[in-house]
Amino acid sequence: MKRIYLDYAATTPVHPDVLNAMLPYFTDNFGNPSSIHSYGLEAREAIEKARGNVASLINARSDEIVFTSGGTEADNFALQGVCFANESKGNHIITTAIEHHAILETCKFLEKKDFHVTYLPVDKYGMVAPADVKKAITPKTVLISVMHANNEVGTIQPLAEIGRIARDAGVYFHTDAVQTFGHIPVDVNELGVNLLSVSAHKLYGPKGIGALYIRKGTRIATFMHGGGQEGGRRAGTENVPGIVGFGKAAEIARREMAEEAARLTVLKDKFIAELQERIDNIHLNGHPTERLPNNINISVSYVEGEAMLLNLDMQGIYASTGSACSSGNLEPSHVLIATGCSHEQAHGSLRFTLGKWTTEEELQNVLDVLPGIVKKLRTMSPLIKK
Ligand code: PLP
Numbered sequence: 342m343k344r345i346y347l348d349y350a351a352t353t354p355v356h357p358d359v360l361n362a363m364l365p366y367f368t369d370n371f372g373n374p375s376s377i378h379s380y381g382l383e384a385r386e387a388i389e390k391a392r393g394n395v396a397s398l399i400n401a402r403s404d405e406i407v408f409t410s411g412g413t414e415a416d417n418f419a420l421q422g423v424c425f426a427n428e429s430k431g432n433h434i435i436t437t438a439i440e441h442h443a444i445l446e447t448c449k450f451l452e453k454k455d456f457h458v459t460y461l462p463v464d465k466y467g468m469v470a471p472a473d474v475k476k477a478i479t480p481k482t483v484l485i486s487v488m489h490a491n492n493e494v495g496t497i498q499p500l501a502e503i504g505r506i507a508r509d510a511g512v513y514f515h516t517d518a519v520q521t522f523g524h525i526p527v528d529v530n531e532l533g534v535n536l537l538s539v540s541a542h543k544l545y546g547p548k549g550i551g552a553l554y555i556r557k558g559t560r561i562a563t564f565m566h567g568g569g570q571e572g573g574r575r576a577g578t579e580n581v582p583g584i585v586g587f588g589k590a591a592e593i594a595r596r597e598m599a600e601e602a603a604r605l606t607v608l609k610d611k612f613i614a615e616l617q618e619r620i621d622n623i624h625l626n627g628h629p630t631e632r633l634p635n636n637i638n639i640s641v642s643y644v645e646g647e648a649m650l651l652n653l654d655m656q657g658i659y660a661s662t663g664s665a666c667s668s669g670n671l672e673p674s675h676v677l678i679a680t681g682c683s684h685e686q687a688h689g690s691l692r693f694t695l696g697k698w699t700t701e702e703e704l705q706n707v708l709d710v711l712p713g714i715v716k717k718l719r720t721m722s723p724l725i726k727k
Contacts (some may be wrong), residue, residue, distance in 0.1 A: 342657040344705045347424045349696030356545035366582040375493040382582045388563040391588020400528040407553050407571045412519040412540030415553040416443035419515045419536040423484045431481030437461045437469050438679040444500050466628035467496035467680045475506045475599035482512050489518040493676040494627030495636025504533020523594035537561045546590030551582030574701045605634040612704045640686040643725040644718040649691050653713040661692045
């Protein structure tokens with residue numbers, strides 16, 4: 342059976358060119374970048390080249406990029422680093438109800454440390470209102486953190502507008518750009534951000550490597566204490582193969598991103614239209630137009646997302662019911678609940694995220710199979726009035 346992977350927002354396979362770029366750094370070029378002999382210098386050079394590639398994809402300077410162990414660490418670093426370094430100014434953070442758990446759980450942690458957090462609501466499309474951000478700012482606000490695009494429903498937030506509000510108020514602005522970096526244009530100056538989190542495994546790079554962009558001049562506490570790596574901001578011997586792979590993935594994305602986004606947008610729009618034609622009582626979650634080119638999130642009335650997922654899995658089709666982190670969790674998605682979905686609708690959600698190796702034929706296969714699965718599950722559903 343041909344396997345059809347449609348969960349690219351959870352993670353992506355490593356691009357063959359990325360793997361090839363990484364391999365020598367496990368074997369021949371294994372040096373510690375802090376060593377001053379040639380092995381060390383070769384590793385150091387490779388890291389700096391990768392840093393340049395990551396920086397140029399977001400229009401940043403190389404010295405504004407700090408490598409981390411992934412998106413989760415970058416989010417933790419941004420929030421804790423800014424809050425702890427600016428405690429004398431205030432203890433208030435503004436974020437949204439639809440952030441990734443890496444942000445929400447860090448906020449909970451900071452609440453235990455006497456920080457006060459405002460969780461902004463979103464509209465039915467999962468969109469934050471810049472006016473709400475403005476209203477929430479107090480003299481004690483030290484940080485605003487709003488994600489660039491949501492991992493579950495794909496809605497792209499009006500960051501540039503929020504960036505202007507943050508700058509006018511003199512408040513640091515962070516965004517979790519894990520789902521947009523390498524997929525749609527991300528420019529730290531256009532968005533007006535001081536900090537931005539990214540992760541390699543969402544753009545055909547390896548897992549366990551990411552970065553935090555820190556605008557020059559941002560007051561931020563060291564996150565990992567130890568040696569003087571990463572300009573003294575993140576200690577620990579660098580993950581050289583991971584960093585090299587990340588740099589390569591960024592280089593490829595820079596070259597291919599525009600064309601790939603256009604290709605996926607066509608596939609996505611056609612797939613949504615066909616789903617709506619073939620299955621009754623479905624609802625598109627997220628924004629109809631301001632959404633990631635690869636994201637399709639639907640709620641199917643009267644059936645459980647998990648049941649659809651398992652039935653699709655049996656047919657060799659791999660999708661998701663929400664974020665991978667909360668799959669297997671019986672709580673309905675906090676993102677869908679924030680958009681005003683009922684618990685029943687949230688439980689009936691299904692997310693397909695397309696990627697580099699997704700073809701029209703694969704999507705056709707899903708369209709051939711899914712209506713039958715829904716029909717079968719609906720005949721067994723206690724939720725449907727028969
Ligand atoms: N933020 C968002 C929006 C994500 O989608 C993810 C990954 O699922 C993360 C953060 C966490 O990134 P990582 O898996 O690199 O820790």
